[in-house]
Amino acid sequence: MAMLTACGSRNSGPGPAAQHPLFREVAAETGLQFSHFTGATGEFYLPEIMGSGVALVDYDGDGDLDVYILQGRLLDPRKGLTDALFPPPAGWKAGNRLFRNELIPSGKLHFTDVTEQAGLGHAGYDMGVAVGDYDNDGYPDLYVTGFGANVLYHNNRNGTFTDVTRAAGIKDEGWSTSAAFVDYDRDGYLDLFVTHYVDFDIARKKECRAQTGGLDYCSPSEYRPLVAKLFHNERNGKFVDVTRTSGIGSLAGPGLGVVCADFNGDGWIDIYVANDGAASYLWLNQGNGTFKEVALESGTAYSSDGKSQAGMGLAAGDYDNDGSEDIFKTNLLHEQFNLYHNDGHGFFSDAAAQVGLGQATHPYTGFGTGWIDYDNDGWLDLFVANGSVSILESRQGVKYPYCQAKLLFHNESGKHFRDTTASAGPGFGLCEVSRGVAFGDIDNDGDIDVVVSNNNGPTRLFLNQTGSEKHWLQVRLEGTRSNRLGLGARVAVMRKRHAPLWRRAHSDGSYLSASDVRVHFGLSGDPDVTAVVVVWPDGSREIWHQIQTDRIITLRQGTGQQPGD
16 A cells, blocks of 8 residues: 655645736745855856755655755955955855755744754855765755865754765765766665866966956866766765766766756666756666766757757756656757757657747756646646856846846647746746756645745745646655665656656756655646556556545555556
């Protein structure tokens, strides 16, 4: 029998189209008050414009999503806060911040800053964060990347964390960006993939200029690209660097985004990396501890006209409900973003122009992104956060001339994407330099909410207002033979008169950020779920019947039936 946990349950049904905005920005009113400090002093150090990320993670196991946000600092050791071009606001606190969600047990969505109690106030120049339970103790751990040394935080299961970087043997320095926990060898323990960017050094900073002649941030092409790293989990609390022996170390690249999924359907998790200004990499898992880079032959290395692009953010998901994982990649202004459609065998074609995402994304520089079924109609919609990295001509004379609006696209049955930004809410039109984005049901009401981390600006929380109109289901996985969080598992909802609806358990993707690991399904007006199928990361399959919808359920490995029983 499935272990079922009802949370935020309600008997919702289809209703009339909403007249109110799709999302409401509620960060300040819920206590999620955080402002990113870029540390800029007029030197145009490249890390200042690139960060930072955010994570949604239930760190205390109470059933609601907490928020961890990464912070910058001054990069020039010769200067102080009085030298900053953009001084921190009143009440600002240095270092990363952890906000505990008080929804459970209070019943009210509100956040409390518990950083000091938790021990998570790292004060480096941090970039990204990955979430995964690397020791399978039932509590998620955090890996923080940055310009400088990275940090692995072990969750002590009592509301606190311990820095175990040295003890785990996972020391990694330089400039790291996105990271992902992934069980690439299917041994039941999460390994760690870390993208690296370029060999930038404060002392050897180059001087670059905008087209107008003024100083501006350099392109990554001015610096040597770095090699990503892969760490194997030894199942004893320690990791071993297998970058060279796995093949990952054979190619350098200015990596920014990373997403892990089984793209060719062979049962082994592959790794796709968005490189900035260079060909992207698709590392195909060979099933023997090694990877082969196949982006060129798979159709995911370049644009449709064979050009390299400034890849930043990534999202993998089945946008046309054909059962295979497609890839969306954000790029630089005037490059258009990519929608790589998967033929089911790991070969892709860029369908962005055909489905309406070509010209619509042409004027933007995209970063954090994600497939979210925001209206629960059973089709994955698309969110994109934007913000330039070089001075925008239209913003000349503005003190921080990099801001852009956000984008929201509605999926029209897998055939076309309709721009619904205008009805998304006034927060989407705010001109901000957006970077990291994390997705999850923050108020446990059945629809997906969005947290945006802005560079040199406040964090935004966009609360979804549409969930009561259609049916839904969220699945929390609990692995036993597979990793505890079930990361990498494929989950399908089975209904009469409908094809199976496949989704993936993951926290990776977007840009420098980590999303809710619970698997969300929009069911539109048909709540008649006959079964839920889980393909666990170890390759085993289970099926659960008698599933109730409009709630969050927990499925524990080993409690379902074998298909055909």
